[in-house]
Amino acid sequence: GDSVTQMEGPVTLSEEAFLTINCTYTATGYPSLFWYVQYPGEGLQLLLKATKADDKGSNKGFEATYRKETTSFHLEKGSVQVSDSAVYFCALTYNNNDMRFGAGTRLTVKP
């Protein structure tokens, strides 16, 4: 079935470092792709999304591009902050009915 695989964590970076969290997907069709973030003690919240190939989602300095040729949706940020420390989940869905999430990658940013 359709699924996403994301890089295992945890990831620890220093403030202002460059971040990449890899996500690849397996799908029979053309799903929408998402990154969700979960800050400590809070619910998951949508970070960004892309609905078709070559779309770039962006928010709060984070970006991810929907790459059909490599079936990837890697999350990047040029300069991370301590406040970015959270768990990041890659996900896919066709119509919001059954969203498939990756296992999550925990990011810790140290000052």
Add this chain to the structure above:
Amino acid sequence: DTGVSQDPRHKITKRGQNVTFRCDPISEHNRLYWYRQTLGQGPEFLTYFQNEAQLEKSRLLSDRFSAERPKGSFSTLEIQRTEQGDSAMYLCASSFPDEKLFFGSGTQLSVL
């Protein structure tokens, strides 16, 4: 606070007991979803409602699990005869059709 709220935040129960969780979605949202998340894993879809109709259920939702949304507003998820394997975070989310999901903070269930 007008987000998705879940109650209780934590539930500890003994194996074999029944438990019920409640979710209050964002009031204008007509879709409501239940997910389950175990430690180190992403959320897994359980079921969803559009208004009061339960439109889809995952194979993960055994016959010990039942969800309702009687008036198309709040929802309840009941687990009968709990097992230790039911220990997990149960997440509720709501949305408009085809729009982003808003998640609650979840109910952490521990079955002893």
